Amino acid sequence: xxxxxxxxxxxxxxxxxxxxxxxxxxxxxxxxxxxxxxxxxxxxxxxxxxxxxxxxxxxxxxxxxxxxxxxxxxxxxxxxxxxxxxxxxxxxxxxxxxxxxxxxxxxxxxxxxxxxxxxxxxxxxxxxxxxxxxxxxxxxxxxxxxxxxxxxxxxxxxxxxxxxxxxxxxxxxxxxxxxxxxxxxxxxxxxxxxxxxxxxxxxxxxxxxxxxxxxxxxxxxxxxxxxxxxxxxxxxxxxxxxxxxxxxxxxxxxxxxxxxxxxxxxxxxxxxxxxxxxxxxxxxxxxxxxxxxxxxxxxxxxxxxxxxxxxxxxxxxxx
Amino acid sequence: xxxxxxxxxxxxxxxxxxxxxxxxxxxxxxxxxxxxxxxxxxxxxxxxxxxxxxxxxxxxxxxxxxxxxxxxxxxxxxxxxxxxxxxxxxxxxxxxxxxxxxxxxxxxxxxxxxxxxxxxxxxxxxxxxxxxxxxxxxxxxxxxxx
Numbered sequence: 001x002x003x004x005x006x007x008x009x010x011x012x013x014x015x016x017x018x019x020x021x022x023x024x025x026x027x028x029x030x031x032x033x034x035x036x037x038x039x040x041x042x043x044x045x046x047x048x049x050x051x052x053x054x055x056x057x058x059x060x061x062x063x064x065x066x067x068x069x070x071x072x073x074x075x076x077x078x079x080x081x082x083x084x085x086x087x088x089x090x091x092x093x094x095x096x097x098x099x100x101x102x103x104x105x106x107x108x109x110x111x112x113x114x115x116x117x118x119x120x121x122x123x124x125x126x127x128x129x130x131x132x133x134x135x136x137x138x139x140x141x142x143x144x145x146x147x148x149x150x151x152x153x154x155x156x157x158x159x160x161x162x163x164x165x166x167x168x169x170x171x172x173x174x175x176x177x178x179x180x181x182x183x184x185x186x187x188x189x190x191x192x193x194x195x196x197x198x199x200x201x202x203x204x205x206x207x208x209x210x211x212x213x214x215x216x217x218x219x220x221x222x223x224x225x226x227x228x229x230x231x232x233x234x235x236x237x238x239x240x241x242x243x244x245x246x247x248x249x250x251x252x253x254x255x256x257x258x259x260x261x262x263x264x265x266x267x268x269x270x271x272x273x274x275x276x277x278x279x280x281x282x283x284x285x286x287x288x289x290x291x292x293x294x295x296x297x298x299x300x301x302x303x304x305x306x307x308x309x310x311x312x313x314x315x316x317x318x319x
Numbered sequence: 320x321x322x323x324x325x326x327x328x329x330x331x332x333x334x335x336x337x338x339x340x341x342x343x344x345x346x347x348x349x350x351x352x353x354x355x356x357x358x359x360x361x362x363x364x365x366x367x368x369x370x371x372x373x374x375x376x377x378x379x380x381x382x383x384x385x386x387x388x389x390x391x392x393x394x395x396x397x398x399x400x401x402x403x404x405x406x407x408x409x410x411x412x413x414x415x416x417x418x419x420x421x422x423x424x425x426x427x428x429x430x431x432x433x434x435x436x437x438x439x440x441x442x443x444x445x446x447x448x449x450x451x452x453x454x455x456x457x458x459x460x461x462x463x464x465x
Contacts, residue, residue, distance in 0.1 A: 022326050045350050053341030059334035076326030081333060097345050144369050145360040149352045151373060156358060165366075165464040 021118065024208050025078030029085055031203045032254065034195030036089060039188035043093030043150070047188045050095050051088040058084025058104040065113045079118045083107050086126045086254050089189025090247060090294075092146035099140050103129040122304075124258040127297040134294065143185050154183035159245040160290045163237055171241060179244035186245065193244040200253035209257035212269035217252040218243055220277015228285050242281055247293035251276070255293075261301040268307035276300045363436065366463030388442055397421065406435040 040047045062080035066073055084104050111125025134141050143158040155173060162170040178184060182192035204211040225239035256276050263269050276296050283292025361368040374380035391397050404417050414424050447453040454461030
């Protein structure tokens with residue numbers, strides 16, 4: 001008898017639990033703040049400039065697009081601000097203003113609004129913008145060149161670049177503690193791994209992102225990197241450096257979990273995440289790019305509709 | 320409805336304040352590059368090289384004297400100009416303007432000025448070999464990224 005109750009849904013009216021898109025957006029921004037604040041403290045004024053301009057320009061692009069296309073105003077839902085914040089996290093602190101403004105334009109207008117706005121975008125808008133800029137002006141994503149004026153008290157070379165160009169021995173000095181506490185170079189919001197993990201756990205516990213996607217993404221990175229390492233320990237790095245450097249954690253918690261571009265059922269979510277993790281390490285270890293996370297997100301976004309075909313069988317008998 | 324209006328108002332306020340912060344941070348309060356370079360990204364067709372200037376010149380690093388690399392003549396302020404200012408000869412064989420700031424045309428042979436790539440290879444690899452430390456001449460990928 002108890003089991004039968006599981007399938008009972010009462011009639012309307014329903015009581016709304018109070019959750020909203022706005023609430024979700026601000027929770028995600030809150031979760032990103034530890035990593036962002038750390039980045040601003042680490043890189044100073046230039047990081048503040050990039051972050052502030054990114055968030056504000058994203059809001060203004062969305063407001064302008066909505067006004068021109070005579071649609072309802074949606075900036076109040078906080079999604080544009082969230083896109084601006086996550087995009088800023090990917091950038092080097094010294095990014096020129098026009099890179100920031102172009103990036104938020106691509107994210108908001110091309111990545112999101114032309115598909116119909118929030119909930120309709122097939123690709124993560126931030127990943128679209130980052131890929132667009134990386135392919136068009138790759139040198140602005142060269143962290144080694146962008147951060148030459150910073151006298152770091154830790155390894156100054158971007159870990160994934162060192163790994164790709166100078167081999168495993170070049171990152172041997174990096175400890176787990178260094179990677180967790182932000183003693184590495186990278187984007188404004190991508191170096192403080194511990195902050196990203198805290199933010200990610202917060203979002204998973206609040207149910208704002210799906211843990212199935214985030215954890216399977218990280219598991220995919222872990223498993224693939226472990227296999228590479230086991231096959232050739234002298235050439236390939238272990239899983240920790242792949243998880244805790246580059247865009248991996250940001251990708252797992254903030255990009256791959258985007259609602260409209262990720263699956264909804266359990267098995268597809270797990271496959272989606274695992275495929276993402278697998279691709280990240282494949283691109284890094286045998287591909288041409290230093291960090292494959294952005295292209296990976298776009299790739300799994302493309303596969304998402306196919307994965308969503310894997311769905312539970314309908315109950316009852318269809319005649 | 321009222322709640323939505325307030326949310327929109329909040330977003331516009333956030334955009335206005337952050338735009339002001341962003342513009343001011345990019346302009347009035349922008350960070351100035353240090354007088355002495357920390358690291359220099361040397362661009363090259365064979366792959367860029369990230370040169371750790373502070374590690375080589377600073378007292379906490381190898382403590383190499385400035386005029387060991389910057390030489391024109393020793394002690395002259397001109398010596399501390401960046402390497403590419405002089406070791407960057409025009410392809411048409413003309414004399415660069417920077418040379419004419421101190422020299423008259425015909426006072427010197429352009430052949431005597433090594434190209435930027437040669438100058439770096441002579442300086443970097445020569446010093447490394449002399450000191451028996453760091454990447455050597457044949458170990459290209461130890462400095463150049465692939």
